[in-house]
Amino acid sequence: MKILHVVHSLVPGEYRGGISKVAHELAAAQARAGHLVEVLTTTMNSRVPTDIAAGTVTPVDGVTIRYFHAAGSRGARGYSPTLRQHLLEVASGFDALHGHNPLTPLSRYLAEAARRSGPPLFTHLHGALNPYGQQSWYRYFRRLAYVRCIEAAAMRANQGLFCLSEHESREAVKLLGFDNTRIIPNGTSLAGKPIQADGQRFRERYQLGDAPVLLFMGRIFSIKGVHLLAEAFVQLAAERPDLRLVLVGSREQFPDYVAQVDAILAPWSHRVTWTGFLNDQQKFDALSAATVFCHPSESEGMAMAVLEAMAAGAPCLLGKGCFMKDAATAGAILECEFAAESIRRQAHRLLHDDSLRQHLARRGPEHIAAHHSWDAIAQQTISAYGGASVSNMQASSRAA
Template sequence: MKILHLLATLDPRAGGPTEGVRQSGINMTALGHEVEVATVDDPSAAWLAAFPLPVHALGPAKGFYGFTPKLVPWLEAHATSFDAVIVNGLWQYPGYATWKALRRLNVPYYVFPHGMLDPWFKRTYPLKHVKKWLYWPWAEYRVLRDATRVLFTTQEECRLARESFSLYHANEAVVAFGTNRPPSDAASLREAFYNAHPALRDQRLILFLGRIHPKKGCDLLLQAFAAARELEPAARLVMAGPDGDTWVPTLKALADELGIASRITWTGMLQGDEKWGAFYASDAFVLPSHQENFGIAVAEALACGLPALISDKVNIWREVQADGAGFVAPDSVAGTLANLTRWMQLDAIQAAAMRTQALHCFEQHFTVDAMSADLLRILQQDRHKPRNEEGTLALGRS
């Protein structure tokens, strides 16, 4: 098959959707399929050269919405050469442009919301939700309504998506999501991390890796770590990731106030060997997020045999809990403290068993091979179904 992914940016700092497209694209290419990407990035953006798939950069886009006049004409001219078009994310111009260009072409398009319909956003940002309501009926509602399928990565995401807007109509499907297996040379990767951060050698590291953003519950983590610090004097908290909301200065001030600044290392964004070295050097991975559709970093941690201490707002928490691959608790200071406490109180045999279960959980649920196979199953299944005049499936919608 020949597949086109659309997303606003390929900047690695954008997180999960960009990484998901990269990894699934590489995997599908290895299986003999053709995968290309269209983005509204500026063609001169530094990160494009390193992206491993063919890229059509149709920016520079204007503002957060990502409008560019080039996108619709490009899709009208080129979309028919693809078997499927996949939109990654909502609330930006690439989705609406895809609907506008493809609704009368016999080209199936799919939408991955990537958690952007979670009602947490409605509760947390009510004014933004009002603005979205003004946009929803004439744009995003139609994008989802007319998509061949709207693809969710967990049953939980699919269920929650129905709660954000009363006007909601989509042909839903749940597909596996995952990530590549990590590099296997754990010893050399640990050294790469220790060489960059020598003060962390021989410490018991609790790793947070992701955007430093209020959604991720970083403030809860600092408060819980402060409360648990006496349980394990050797424990150090590693905060790894880009500052997604200019929040780091506030968090550093909170760490000073809590008296734990000397036990926290802020690494900034980690990539390549240093990122994998952080996973292999750590004792546990922690993510007390208020909303997390999937959490590629959680899957990467599990793939390195790293137990996950996560909130029950990370949508893969059921798999982690069922497989004994970590601990799960509410997204609160008390819940995060409970996870840290339970981990620190494990003996060596129990901790080793949980590391084994972490790897088992990854292999059972979250490999990129399973992700590619499931997505291809959906795409190939839909190729043979009848379509109506607008190019969408002629079957009834859910």
């Protein structure tokens, strides 16, 4: 089968955000299964321009990646006329199209290509319909109007939508009126594999010594609950004079919010480490160094940082908005509410209970290996593509 993925950004090993990593690792798993896989992407890495030249074609992990110019300020949202033109020219030569950026120009390019050329189109929602941003009636109806008036037409060109959870599937039905959904979780390339990581190297680099470490990894943004983690840390730090907080993520994307977090942490800033952006190996080292990985997000699709932390054996404290209920039921993670006191209470429990941390460190990797292997997930997507292709052929035969 020939499969074409389209994603806004993809710089292997330098992922800024989980979507690009999902697209790459899923495509690589499909290639390992014997399929011919290509990816079309732009010269942006999230909102950061890269030095990759437009027109570059790079084979990585059995996948051909083609780069296209991202036009002007709108390029940060996936606006690329050259990518659109290439997609329209080549789409008919593929058996399936797979999008990763709903509610962007790329989604509309794919819908146009599917309607013109006929290959079945599938889109990963990646949390795009999550509850965040719908916390007031004004925001809710504004988003509902935009999605139904502007984006619903593009979504209707899809043979199916890939959802990360039952909740996301329900949101797709409610917002889009689209009920042909499949629940397909994210995976991680770390599932069931030994991880090459050096926690001591990370501790030495950031002068952490042998102190217990609370680790956060992700976008420094209000939806992630970093301000609540900061409030919880201030209370915990008063109890534990050796406790350190490590925040992995860019300080530049949301400077006003970072200033808010800095103000909360000011009394204990000497025990807080900001690392900035880390590449994959550095992230694995950070996870190996963590005493507790804390991701108290209000709403997620299925964060790659969470899956990787579990796979790495880091004891995980996750917000219920991460939608990892199955992992919590299996005893592979500990959950907290989106509130500073809940985070403090659960983090205190983990920091003082060696046996609980050891239990999570064992169950986390087991759960990831059983439920989040990319090879198994790739087969689910191939099955979906194949079913759509058969349906299309039957429809064409009836029309003839």
